[in-house]
Amino acid sequence: MIEARGLTKRYGETTAVDNLSFTITPGIVTGFLGPNGAGKSTTMRMILGLDNPTSGSVTVNGKTYRDLPAPMREVGALLDAKAVHGGRTAWQHLRWLAQAGGIHRRRIDEVLDTVGLTGVAGKKVGGFSLGMSQRLGIAAALLGDPPVLLFDEPVNGLDPEGILWVRNLMKRLAAEGRTIFVSSHLMSEMQETADHVLVIGKGSLIADATIADVTRQGSGATVKVASPALAEFTPFLESAGATIAPEADGGVLVTGIDAARIGELAAMHRIPLHELSPRRASLESAFMELTRNSVEYQANGSRPDAGDLAETARALAGQEENTNV
Amino acid sequence: MSSITATTVRDAAPSTGGVPFSATLASEWTKLVTVRSTWITIAIGAILSIGITALVSWVTGWSWSDWTEADKATFDPIMNSMVGMMFTVILFVVLGVNLVASEYASGMMRLTMTAMPRRGRVLLAKVVVVTAVSLVAGTLITVATFYAGQAIFAAYDLPTAGLGDGDVVRTLVGISLTSPVFPVLGVAVAFLSRSTAIAITVVLALIFAPAFFGPLFATTVAGRRAGVPAGSGLGQHRAFQPRSGQPDVHRSRPGRRRPHRLAGGLHRRSEPDPQPSRCVAGKPAHPAASSVLTSGVGVAMLPEIVFSVTTRVPPVQQTAGGGCDERTSVHGSTGFGSDLARGSRAPSAGPA
Incomplete structure (x- = not known):
């Protein structure tokens, strides 16, 4: 259980993390999505006590990280x-880490066996590929058999087999x-692994929803329409409540009606x-759509209700329309 | 009162429980001994120390016939064999800096800090392990360097010293005990700077700058103090007191070539003395002391002060020449090594 309440981190004028509040519950895989510079790493560092929040707090199992008596076991x-x-x-790497964590x-x-590095236990880490290093890092995280696990980009550098392994490992954990x-x-x-996602952009929470919600919202909402009589058809669509956005190939993307x-x-x-x-939007496109206008969001001061992704996406679509006009 | 104490202890208990300090200590020990650079650093320190001492001792033996009788009389086989230890100091600084700064460079410090979020404890553990290693290595290197020097002195039929001689044990113990000062300084500054280059530069500057720049200030002070009766100031540098039995050899023989201090006073070449009988008065005693006074970098003098305390013995006889020593007056400190080398001249300058 990880709980953040009003978590904020400022570096001088820059706000890296802005008033984040979330609860990460046990028993599921929670994804943490955001473009580079969105504040993902800063948030993770604050969870681990590596950075002090400017204001707000984040606790792990009810305690701030530095107050955990044996942090690696938690x-x-x-x-x-x-x-x-x-x-x-x-x-040797795991040895000092194990000693440090008691x-x-x-x-x-055991953890070397879990990640499949038993055969190279005596090899120097400097010669490891990125994939092997990732496995070693996962082994290090698992050392204390902790009830809470944080992974920053765990599938980076892994081959397809490794990615499948990490995916199954996380689901199993x-x-x-x-x-x-x-x-x-x-x-x-994330679409394959996570049950729930937190989406942040520019340090602010954009969405806190299940994967199903995110993809459902994306899929079905947009329909590609091409017609030689488009100009004639558009008023009918609009009167039916649709929003129309022109496409480069002469067609239009219709949202609002199926x-x-x-x-x-x-x-x-x-x-x-x-x-x-119908355009079946992937989590990726939903994510892109969600994060694209996070700056305008902050400027307008309208904060989306964290749970209500549908409203968020509609608001975003409206926002985009406004900025285009 | 007791209830306050009890409350404090109870409040503190949750944050100190869980992982004992011994675990952090064991972890830092594993880190130190599982990287090759630790052993390479110590090995280079040993090789340089023994090697430089061997080289200087060899030059001393080789040039012995050119030495004046006075210099031969004041030759100190103990400190003259310790000149190489200066290089161990540098390598020990590197050892301490590496233990911390390499973790910042690789980013591994984040792992260390997530494993043990109480930073003071990590710092303390690093200090303890580096102290232990440098104390043991420093003692071995000191003793090996000492015997390397003695062996070469013996080969040239120079005076030698053995463990039975009065100051040998005290000198060796003193220098050995000082060894951890340098890596601990390295650990501390590396924690502050988080950079290998900055930390090594800063620590070496702290250690050596007073020895390099101190004499400049000392000269100024000496100039201001000209005319003040010698001996009324901070005191004479004891190491340069001629033996009471042979007062002022140079003055009694004007025109005689007088020795020049070079490379920490160990290698002497001869040159004519232009003013054999002139006495420059009021040289402040010890370069370390004058540096403390003039530069104010007290902490940096710690090693030298420790050396002074552990290797120097009072009292000093005033010489027939009014306590004025030409060599001290004309030549300032030539650096850390010379200071080291001068360290225990006093004992050997006792009544013959």
């Missing part, structure tokens, strides 16, 4: 897999009742259609 973290001393062997050395062999918090810029990866309704309208008004295709 929180495991993978921040930067390459931030190791290349001269130590994998075993963890029995028996766990070293969540199924064991642990709190799993994973940041990633690979939206498609494909079935558009087809009926076209038949009713004898409009020939060349294309009528």
Whole structure:
């Protein structure tokens, strides 16, 4: 369980994290999405006590990180897999870490086995590929057998087999009742792994919703329509409550009404259609749409209700319309 | 009162419980001994120390026939064999700096701090392990350097010293005990600067700058103090007191070539003395002392002061020449090594 309340971090004039409040619950994988510079790393650093919040607080299992009596047994973290001393062997690296966390050395062999690095335990870390380093970083996070795990970009540099392995590992850890918090810029990866996502942009929370909500909102909402009589058709669509955005190829993207309704309208008004295709938005496009205008959001001072993604997306669409005009 | 104490302890208990300090200590120990650079650094320190001492001792033996009788009389086989230790100091600074700054460079410090968020404890653990290692290594290197010097002195039939001689144990123990000062300074400054280059530069400057720049200030002070009766000031540099049995050899033989201090006073070449009988008065005693007074960088003098305290023995006899020592007056300190080398001249300058 990770809880942030009004978490804010400012560096001089810059606000890296702006009044974040969220609760990350155990038993599921929670994704943490945001473009570079959105404040993901700063948030993770504050969770781990590496940075002090300017205001607000974040607690792990009810305590701030620095007050945890044995932090490695409560929180495991993978921040930067390459931030190791290349001269130590994998075993030696895990050895000092285990000692620092007050963890029995028996766990070293166990986690090496879990991540599949037993064979290279005596090899120097400096010679590891990025994928092997990621596995070592995950092993380090698992050392204390902690109920809360933070992973920053865990699939970076992994081959497809490795990605599948991480995906299953995280799902398994969540199924064991642990709190799993994973940041990633690979939206498609989150779609496969996460049950819930936090989306932030410019330090502010944009969405806090289930994956299903995010993708459902995206899918079905947009329909590509192409017609030689588009100019004639547009007023009918608008009167039916649709919003129309022109596409580069001469077609339009219609939002607000679904494909079935558009087809009926076209038949009713004898409009020939060349294309009528619902755009099944991926989490990626939903994410892009969500984060694109986060600056305007802050300027207008309108904060989206964290749970209500549908409203958020509509507001965003309206925003975009306004800025285009 | 007791209830306040009890409350404080109870409040503090949750944050100190869980992981004991011994675990942090063990972790830092593992870190220190599992990287090759630790051993390479110590090995280079040992090789340089023994090597430089061997080289200087060899030059001393080789040039011995050119030495004046007075210089031969004041030759101190103990401190003259310790000249190489200066390089161990540099390598020990590197050792301490590396223990901290390399973690910042690689980003591994984040891992260290998430494993043990109480930073003071990590700092203390690093200080303890680096103290232990540098104390053991420093002692071994000191003893090895000492015997390397003695062996070469013996080969040239120069005076030598052994463990049975009065000041040998005190000198070796003093220098060995000083060894951890340098890596600990390195650890502290590296924590502040988080950069290897900055930390090494700052620590070496702290250690050596007073020895380099101190004499400049000392000269100024000496100039201001000209005319003040010698001996009424901070005192004479004891190491340069001639033996009471052989007062002022140079003055009694005008025109005789007088020795010039070079490389910490160990290698002497001869040159004519232009003013054999002139006495420059009021030289402040010890370069360390004058540096403290004039530069105000007290903390930087710690090593030298420790050396002074551990290796110097009072009292000093005033010489027939009114306590004025030509060599001290004309030549200032030539640096840390010379200071080191001068350290225990006094004992050897006792009544013959």
